[in-house]
Amino acid sequence: MVDEKRLRDEVKKTISRDDVKYVVGYEKGTYGFQATPCFAYKPEDADKFIFSPLCVHNLAVFPMLEEKPPLRKGEEPDTRKIGVVVKGCDSRAIVQIIQEKGLDREKVVIIGIPCTGVIDPKKIKDKFPGHIKNVEVKDEDDKFIITVDGKTQKIPKEELMPDKCKTCEYPTPVLYDILIGKEIKSTKKEGYDEVASFEKKSLKDRWDYWEKQFEKCIRCYACRNACPLCYCKECMVDQLNPQWVRRSVNLSENTAWNLLRAFHLAGRCIGCGQCERACPMDIPLMKLNKKIEKEIKEMFEYIPGINAEEKPLLAMFKPDDPEEFIL
Amino acid sequence: MDKMILSKSDFPKVITEIIKKNNVYAPVKNNDTIIFDQIKKPSEMNLDFCNSKVPPKKLLFHQTETLFKFTPGTKAKIESVDINENNVIFGIRPCDAKSLAILDHAFQGDFEDPYFLKRRKNTILIGLSCNKPELNCFCTSFDDSPASSKYVDILFTDIGDKYYVEIKNDKGKQLTKNISNLLKPATENDTKKRKEVEQKAINMISRHQKTEGIAYKLDKIFENPYWKKVAFKCVGCGTCTYLCPTCHCFDIQDETTLTKGARVRVWDTCMNPEYTLQASGYNPRPARTNRVRNRVYHKYNYYPKNYDVIACVGCGRCIDLCPVNIDIIDVVTRAGEVKP
Amino acid sequence: MKENPYQPWLATIEDVREEVGGQRPIKTFKLKFQDKNIQNNFSFLPGQCAMVSLFGQGECFFAISSSPTKKGYIEVSVMKLGKVTTALHELESGDTVGVRGPYGNYFDVEGWKGSNLVFIGGGIGQAPLRSLINYIVDNRKSYGKLDVIYGARTSKDISYKQEFEELEKRKDVNVHLSIDVKEDGWNKFVGFVPDNLLQVKPSPKNTIAITCGPPIMIKFVIQNLEKLGFSEDQIFTTLEMRMKCGIGKCGRCNIGNLYVCKDGPVFSYKQLKNIYGER
Numbered sequence: 053m054v055d056e057k058r059l060r061d062e063v064k065k066t067i068s069r070d071d072v073k074y075v076v077g078y079e080k081g082t083y084g085f086q087a088t089p090c091f092a093y094k095p096e097d098a099d100k101f102i103f104s105p106l107c108v109h110n111l112a113v114f115p116m117l118e119e120k121p122p123l124r125k126g127e128e129p130d131t132r133k134i135g136v137v138v139k140g141c142d143s144r145a146i147v148q149i150i151q152e153k154g155l156d157r158e159k160v161v162i163i164g165i166p167c168t169g170v171i172d173p174k175k176i177k178d179k180f181p182g183h184i185k186n187v188e189v190k191d192e193d194d195k196f197i198i199t200v201d202g203k204t205q206k207i208p209k210e211e212l213m214p215d216k217c218k219t220c221e222y223p224t225p226v227l228y229d230i231l232i233g234k235e236i237k238s239t240k241k242e243g244y245d246e247v248a249s250f251e252k253k254s255l256k257d258r259w260d261y262w263e264k265q266f267e268k269c270i271r272c273y274a275c276r277n278a279c280p281l282c283y284c285k286e287c288m289v290d291q292l293n294p295q296w297v298r299r300s301v302n303l304s305e306n307t308a309w310n311l312l313r314a315f316h317l318a319g320r321c322i323g324c325g326q327c328e329r330a331c332p333m334d335i336p337l338m339k340l341n342k343k344i345e346k347e348i349k350e351m352f353e354y355i356p357g358i359n360a361e362e363k364p365l366l367a368m369f370k371p372d373d374p375e376e377f378i379l
Numbered sequence: 380m381d382k383m384i385l386s387k388s389d390f391p392k393v394i395t396e397i398i399k400k401n402n403v404y405a406p407v408k409n410n411d412t413i414i415f416d417q418i419k420k421p422s423e424m425n426l427d428f429c430n431s432k433v434p435p436k437k438l439l440f441h442q443t444e445t446l447f448k449f450t451p452g453t454k455a456k457i458e459s460v461d462i463n464e465n466n467v468i469f470g471i472r473p474c475d476a477k478s479l480a481i482l483d484h485a486f487q488g489d490f491e492d493p494y495f496l497k498r499r500k501n502t503i504l505i506g507l508s509c510n511k512p513e514l515n516c517f518c519t520s521f522d523d524s525p526a527s528s529k530y531v532d533i534l535f536t537d538i539g540d541k542y543y544v545e546i547k548n549d550k551g552k553q554l555t556k557n558i559s560n561l562l563k564p565a566t567e568n569d570t571k572k573r574k575e576v577e578q579k580a581i582n583m584i585s586r587h588q589k590t591e592g593i594a595y596k597l598d599k600i601f602e603n604p605y606w607k608k609v610a611f612k613c614v615g616c617g618t619c620t621y622l623c624p625t626c627h628c629f630d631i632q633d634e635t636t637l638t639k640g641a642r643v644r645v646w647d648t649c650m651n652p653e654y655t656l657q658a659s660g661y662n663p664r665p666a667r668t669n670r671v672r673n674r675v676y677h678k679y680n681y682y683p684k685n686y687d688v689i690a691c692v693g694c695g696r697c698i699d700l701c702p703v704n705i706d707i708i709d710v711v712t713r714a715g716e717v718k719p
Numbered sequence: 720m721k722e723n724p725y726q727p728w729l730a731t732i733e734d735v736r737e738e739v740g741g742q743r744p745i746k747t748f749k750l751k752f753q754d755k756n757i758q759n760n761f762s763f764l765p766g767q768c769a770m771v772s773l774f775g776q777g778e779c780f781f782a783i784s785s786s787p788t789k790k791g792y793i794e795v796s797v798m799k800l801g802k803v804t805t806a807l808h809e810l811e812s813g814d815t816v817g818v819r820g821p822y823g824n825y826f827d828v829e830g831w832k833g834s835n836l837v838f839i840g841g842g843i844g845q846a847p848l849r850s851l852i853n854y855i856v857d858n859r860k861s862y863g864k865l866d867v868i869y870g871a872r873t874s875k876d877i878s879y880k881q882e883f884e885e886l887e888k889r890k891d892v893n894v895h896l897s898i899d900v901k902e903d904g905w906n907k908f909v910g911f912v913p914d915n916l917l918q919v920k921p922s923p924k925n926t927i928a929i930t931c932g933p934p935i936m937i938k939f940v941i942q943n944l945e946k947l948g949f950s951e952d953q954i955f956t957t958l959e960m961r962m963k964c965g966i967g968k969c970g971r972c973n974i975g976n977l978y979v980c981k982d983g984p985v986f987s988y989k990q991l992k993n994i995y996g997e998r
Contacts, residue, residue, distance in 0.1 A: 088704035451775030658801030681976035
């Protein structure tokens with residue numbers, strides 16, 4: 053269980069600093085099993101902050117969404133820092149962005165929370181269908197304690213965790229300024245089992261599967277907008293001169309979009325699953341990303357988002373990089 | 380209005396008959412997601428759902444619509460595209476049917492949109508009342524009911540082992556001409572049962588949005604910092620606009636190969652930063668605050684000012700699917716309480 | 720009224736005239752519809768706009784800068800700024816484009832009969848004003864005093880040079896040109912258009928003021944007009960937003976509950992004060 057009181061105190065301390073603009077964390081949602089991002093501009097706002105297994109969102113997307121409004125005469129730009137509350141996986145996104153020089157290390161104050169697993173919103177909705185309003189969720193060892201309208205149940209974590217938590221190797225944030233609680237060592241290993249079993253299928257089966265999935269796509273670009281690592285000022289699909297991907301929505305363009313996005317995230321995707329959660333049509337985007345992650349690991353022995361000093365994978369080369377495709 | 384009864388065992392025969400002369404669209408299950416798609420047999424339908432992911436506006440206002448074809452370059456010719464379909468949408472919920480009536484206003488007016496309106500004229504709506512509304516349904520906040528027959532041509536209500544069928548107009552009568560032998564007149568008991576089902580559904584709706592005088596109130600709080608608080612969470616994903624049954628913004632693009640081209644109309648979202656970006660580089664809505672505020676105002680202030688109806692039907696899709704839990708019920712109810 | 724408002728009519732470019740060169744060139748295109756019937760029936764009033772499309776590139780919304788009193792053709796003035804306008808600037812006489820329109824509302828030329836008129840334009844904003852000025856000049860007797868105030872950055876940036884020279888020659892029109900920065904050989908007003916306006920000092924009595932140009936210029940012009948005593952419903956302007964459909968359906972160009980393509984682009988200052996929205 054995460055010490056929420058300590059979290060609130062640390063946030064209060066952070067926001068009281070002169071050089072911090074705001075801190076973004078989680079607060080209780082408006083209904084059912086929801087937590088929602090919360091912004092604290094003053095110390096009083098910090099009382100709303102919580103951390104429970106419902107806090108599944110990756111908040112690293114917010115420092116990249118900062119808009120810079122045009123300045124009036126004589127006005128100085130606001131260069132204060134932004135505080136972010138992160139779990140283990142989220143911190144890797146921030147580290148990856150720092151690696152790519154998308155963010156300055158000095159511009160963020162990272163409040164890290166060692167995480168023992170969160171709840172997948174789709175799985176819990178299936179488990180508790182109906183009109184759920186008042187919930188309380190806690191976690192204890194390997195079970196979630198869920199109280200709905202007064203009745204409490206203990207459910208094993210394996211049943212409700214998203215897939216990323218089942219193979220999580222970094223429960224403690226890899227980079228932080230403040231840590232709420234003690235460091236947790238990982239007991240799990242990413243074996244890419246799902247990717248391996250999918251690879252065993254025939255080419256025709258795999259292609260049919262993805263065709264069916266991409267037909268559903270409505271090109272809302274929620275996956276791109278919710279992803280913390282998709283922060284290009286002008287995305288390739290918005291370009292008109294030349295137009296790389298047409299605006300029409302059909303199987304061909306949808307396939308192009310999804311595959312192009314997966315490739316643009318090669319060596320950068322840290323597997324937070326935000327894209328899959330944001331997708332309204334339930335397309336299994338993490339399968340694509342995990343496959344590329346596996347290839348990157350095998351070819352280059354590189355894991356994204358671990359070391360902020362490292363150079364980004366596809367922006368450098370080593371003399372002993374694999375070359376079978378050239379020679 | 381004719382009130383009839385159809386037993387559930389005869390129901391597939393009705394659908395088979397309608398399929399003979401029309402394109403029939405009904406809810407189907409595609410990998411755990413319910414969407415409206417064309418069916419060839421009644422067994423392809425899946426009626427165990429609350430509402431489809433993508434609203435049925437997609438069937439009338441296609442996501443990608445070819446406006447006309449042309450030969451690109453400086454010596455061009457144009458070729459028009461014709462629309463000739465007879466459609467029947469089965470299983471549309473009353474809220475989505477209302478949304479089509481709301482969209483009519485936008486597509487009519489001084490200039491009539493031939494694509495949407497032609498399809499609308501040639502489409503017959505067979506509604507299906509909701510027996511079990513979900514948590515985020517709030518159609519009752521707009522004086523509507525989950526079993527309303529106001530905007531459909533025929534309404535089916537599930538009252539146990541039979542369907543209560545209300546045929547509202549000539550279009551509906553024409554469609555059911557060939558199977559009228561399967562329909563029996565409703566008894567008083569049946570009508571009572573139908574009222575009970577409707578009341579039960581209305582009682583299940585637990586969330587309400589305060590919409591009294593909202594257009595007037597919103598006029599006063601345009602510059603209020605409340606909108607910054609609401610919009611700060613938004614990541615600009617656009618899910619709410621793509622799945623909203625009353626959103627109608629679109630983009631027009633020319634798509635060409637070397638020898639031929641077409642001008643297409645595609646859905647667009649006002650949440651996109653480039654939505655109002657002008658060629659000079661100036662953007663009147665540069666921040667998420669402006670765009671989120673514009674969306675709420677479009678639904679609850681601009682549309683009522685132009686057409687006298689709030690452009691929200693209470694389907695709850697935006698609430699269910701927003702990845703950061705921006706809740707329109709909450710946003711508008713609190714806007715009503717903000718001190719100007 | 721057409722059956723399909725999205726489908727343009729074909730028109731041929733009869734003439735291309737370069738108004739301004741340099742970094743942001745402006746060209747005026749004279750367009751004639753290929754179908755004679757449509758050309759004869761295409762009627763519009765000053766202030767209305769048309770959608771000109773280049774097949775394969777896209778469409779843009781332009782103000783029709785020729786007066787409706789000149790039959791047989793329409794003219795649009797285009798500044799080279801984005802994808803479609805750059806491609807338009809490459810076109811020559813004889814090429815085909817698509818035109819649909821007229822869209823938008825118009826200047827109230829009927830209601831203004833008998834009044835004095837002051838036109839304040841800057842840069843490319845002169846395009847809709849040119850249509851209006853030429854219409855008024857062709858119906859000169861129905862209107863009172865005419866003042867035309869126009870300014871550009873340098874003397875090279877002045878659009879419609881030839882027409883201004885002809886206007887200046889007329890005794891029944893007062894033309895006040897200005898440029899922003901001092902130049903050799905320029906003996907007229909030097910300074911910004913709002914300041915030129917204060918110098919000309921038109922009287923607000925029975926006068927309508929119409930202004931078009933960059934947003935910052937409009938802001939100061941309206942301020943100065945109010946200083947001179949003009950009321951809200953005596954001031955008219957044109958606004959612009961990014962547009963796609965031009966007929967009030969795609970939802971892009973709205974300011975508050977008004978669509979610039981349908982309820983505009985001509986707005987009175989009174990209207991602008993009362994609508995909410997991003998300006």
